[in-house]
Amino acid sequence: MTTIENTQELQRILPELNWLTSPIHIKRLSKDFYWFSPLLKAQLADKKADLIVRPRNEDELKQLICETVRLNVPVTVRGGGTGNYGQSIPLNGGVIIDMTDFNQLNWIKDGVASVRPGMKLGSLEESARESGWELRCMPSTYKMATIGGLFSGGFGGIGSINYGPISASGNVLAARVMTLENPPRIIELRGYETLNFHHTYGTNGILVELEVALAPARQWDEYMLAFADLSHAVHFAKSMTNSVGIDKRNIAVFDAQSAAHFSEASENLKAGENLVIAIVSSNSKEPMLELLEEKLGRIAWSQIAADMQQNQHTLMEYCWNHSTLHALKKDDSLTYLQANYLADKLLEQLAGIREQVGDEVGVHLEFIRSTDSSLFVTGLPLIHYSTPERLMELISIHQSLGIKINNPHVYTLEDGKHGGRLSDEILTSKKQNDPHSLLNVGKVRSLC
Known part of the structure; x- marks a missing residue:
């Protein structure tokens, strides 16, 4: 029997499960936000499952797994499908287990x-x-x-x-x-x-x-802060991150060209101003304003926590990779990278990128703590995409400056965040827990 026939047999054996069979549902739930990458968009556009199933509890999941193994049906597990690397897109048909x-x-x-x-x-x-x-x-x-x-x-x-x-x-x-x-x-x-x-x-x-x-829990107020100079914005963000007495939930920096993709920013920033999005607790407003004045910034727009809760509009959705979604809505020729910078050489690295590529690469920084609590600066810079070859050149330029790139234009595990290879522990668990190699087939290059 073919994979399609085995998948249909799976549904026939377990009719009490919640199956989704319409072509529209199958197509939609076979995708994630892979199209952020023009490379993945071309590679994965025709990939889809044969059927979708939504287990509601552990017993239903156990029944499903027993039969998928018996029938040798490929399985891909998905949640909300908001990932960007094609990680929940089935490469070999079969069944998608939608866990929602x-x-x-x-x-x-x-x-x-x-x-x-x-x-x-x-x-x-x-x-x-x-x-x-x-x-x-x-x-x-x-x-x-x-x-x-x-x-x-x-x-x-x-x-x-x-x-x-x-x-x-x-x-x-x-x-x-x-x-x-x-x-x-x-x-x-x-x-x-x-x-x-x-x-x-x-x-x-x-x-x-x-x-x-x-x-x-805290009450978090939201600020768009404007800086005429990118270095002042970066110094402010680093100082905020390191200020142990100021409660904050997120600090992000965007250069002027990247900030222009946000509606509130384009309406409230002056020409050429750089943006810091700061999510700060209500009781930390005063020390934040003192630091803002010291770093030569100003409040361009803000809302208190109660307003956000009432209108359900939050600047958090302009941070991390949601910012790329906003940018793509305005310019679908853009794509992005995932970069890890050296905190003590951050401005030097940004200047090196600007010197070599100009405004071909934008600035979007997220300031967080590493696993050992030290300052860690990651970024999702927007890229003006032209060709696959130029994209690889841009990655190489970043790497030559000591900027680590987690390539978001690949769907295999090893070639993205894992830096070229999976640990022996992960590979061993794969072999032990999926002995028939049915889980998310094709995503582990080492076993293909």
Whole structure:
């Protein structure tokens, strides 16, 4: 039997599951935001699943896994589909397991949440706030993204300025993972053990539960801050990040050409001004303003936390990779890179890029803490795309200046964030937990 026939047999055997069979649903749920990359857009445009299924609990998932293994059906697991690397796009058809109905909040207590992987981060944030807590880390796509998707394919986000990326010790406390075997096993992991499943695109097991640490909730005010000089904006952002007495949730820097893609910025910035988006607690306004004056900046636009809660419009959605989405809406010839800068050489590296390529590459910086709490500057610079060859040249130019690039224009695990190779531990877990190589086929280059 073919993969399509085996997938249809899977539906016939398990008719009580929630199957989505319409071509429109299959096409939509077979995609993520891969089209941010012109290279991935060309490579993945025709890839799709044969069927979509939405398990609602662990028992349904176990039934499904038993039959997928028996019938040799490829499996791709997805959450909200907000990733940008094609990580939830099936390369070989089969079934997509959409986890968004597997979304129960088990409990919140003592600053810890136990949650099923399909719960949207926005919903988890709301539930946590009812108990006086909030998420330590969430992407700018938090309204759509799931907690399982963040752990399986994400890095950092809003809150990482305090708590580091999602992989920092103490952020994810425990995980339960289901293997792709008949019958499947449940693996229970704590602490560092969970990291073998972080940013692996669901290739070495299916997350069924996470325990994540929370942060005390704050009232966050939002500011667009304007600077005539980019160096002043960067110095302000670094000082804010290092100011232990100022409560903040996100600090992002954009040069004038990148800020022009945001409606509020274009309406409130003067020509040539650079932008800092600052998410700051209400009780830290006064010291922030003192620092702002010292660094020669001004408030271009702001709203208090109550206004944001009422109008549901937040500057958080202009940070991290959501900014790329805003830019692409105005100019679909743009794309982006993912860059890690040296904090102590940041301005030197930015100047080197500008000297070699001019305004072909924009500036978008996110200031966070690394896993050891030191200052860490990551970026998502906008690129004026022309050809694949020129894109590779731009990557090489960044690397020659000591800027590390996590290539967002590839869909294999090794060639993106993992820096060329997967750890032996991840490869071993892949072989042990997916012995038939059915999970997200084609995404682990080492095994292709």
